[in-house]
Amino acid sequence: MKKLLLITLLSLFLLPLAHAQFGIKGGLNVAELTGRDGETSSYKPFYHxxxxxxxxxxxxxxxxxxVQYSLQGGNLKSAYTDYDxxxxxxxxxxxxxxxxxPVFVEAGPQFGVLLSANQKGNLQVGFTPDGQPAYGNQSRPATSEFKRGDFSVVxxxxxxxxxxxSLGGRLVAGLNDINDAKNLSGINDPRLQNRVFxxxxxxQFGGKE
Known part of the structure; x- marks a missing residue:
């Protein structure tokens, strides 16, 4: 009886593998960062x-x-800044x-881990002697300005x-705030979320469907 139960459990586990297909994929990301008050966002092309x-x-x-490597982000512009x-x-x-x-639909959650980030363009670079923000054209690492985890629906x-x-298209909508500015809250909170088309x-390689 135990052997029969073991064989049954193994069969249930291995059956999907017999009809599994492994594969590689890649394509275009058209991405933006949404949600920051006082700045307008626009899409930028990337890849995955x-x-x-x-x-x-x-x-x-x-x-x-x-499992994907996905480059995303976007452009943010305000009265004084304009950077990617x-x-x-x-x-x-x-x-x-x-x-x-030949048609398929797909949906589900997506978990993301930030590997690194950088910003380039007209950014705040410090303060003037009288305490006013100073701006300049700069390219800089920005990993510390974003949270490491991201949760999305696809x-x-x-x-x-x-x-x-196969060919396909997706919308990836971020649900959590990825901005790591901990010193602001309420209506001044510069909330940011990923959005990627x-x-x-x-x-695909392997078993037949």
């Missing part, structure tokens, strides 16, 4: 690359965890995927072109 694993669960439903932020993330989307014919659609190649191509 990664690997993924798709395992069939039941019929057209599968689960697809991924580049945020280098390691992201882990875990998506449920529904495939009907939704997307795509098209399978043959058994191994992704277009990608994916190539």
């Amino acid at each position: 690359v990664g690997i993924f694993y798709q395992a069939n669960l039941l019929g057209p439903l599968s689960i697809q965890p991924e 932020s580049q945020l280098h993330y390691l992201t882990v989307p875990i998506l449920a995927k529904l495939t009907v014919g 939704g997307g659609v795509g098209l399978k072109l043959g058994s191994s190649f 992704q277009v990608y191509a994916a190539l």
